[in-house]
Amino acid sequence: MLSQEKLQKIDELKKKYPTTKALVLPVLWMMQEELGHISTEAMKYVASLLSVPYSHIFGVVTFYTMYQSKPIGKHHVEVCTNISCLLRGSGKIVNHLEKRLGMKMGETSKDMKWTLSEVECMGSCGTAPMFCIGEEYHENLTTEKVDKILDGLK
Numbered sequence: 001m002l003s004q005e006k007l008q009k010i011d012e013l014k015k016k017y018p019t020t021k022a023l024v025l026p027v028l029w030m031m032q033e034e035l036g037h038i039s040t041e042a043m044k045y046v047a048s049l050l051s052v053p054y055s056h057i058f059g060v061v062t063f064y065t066m067y068q069s070k071p072i073g074k075h076h077v078e079v080c081t082n083i084s085c086l087l088r089g090s091g092k093i094v095n096h097l098e099k100r101l102g103m104k105m106g107e108t109s110k111d112m113k114w115t116l117s118e119v120e121c122m123g124s125c126g127t128a129p130m131f132c133i134g135e136e137y138h139e140n141l142t143t144e145k146v147d148k149i150l151d152g153l154k
């Protein structure tokens with residue numbers, strides 16, 4: 001399931017950590033990079049590869065919002081709705097995104113172009129409200145700014 005290059009990297013990492021359990025996060029990240037999401041089959045593969053119980057892998061994948069257990073859209077919009085963002089208008093941003101894209105938080109568009117997710121604090125409280133698309137942070141959001149960002153992604 002993983003490329004030979006990634007398997008070699010995992011072997012190198014194994015030498016640096018006292019247990020294979022410590023490799024769960026980076027290996028899941030590699031899986032997601034390679035496959036786009038981490039399916040049940042992929043979770044079982046990682047469990048076997050690291051000799052860690054499947055239940056542990058499942059728990060990690062379903063706990064952290066950065067891991068996807070289902071296919072997601074080309075543009076994954078992760079909106080922070082934690083306290084600083086909430087106080088500075090994330091609710092308005094969420095409503096605007098849902099209305100503009102015609103979908104609700106937690107959904108993926110039928111054309112697989114968009115996924116909307118609500119996430120906890122992303123450490124950018126000083127520039128709230130914010131969202132992240134892929135690895136890029138967009139901060140001090142207004143509905144006008146959101147429109148410009150989405151227009152730029154078409």
Ligand code: FES
Nearest residue numbers: 080085121124125
């Ligand atoms: S509360 Fe939104 S980035 Fe911290």
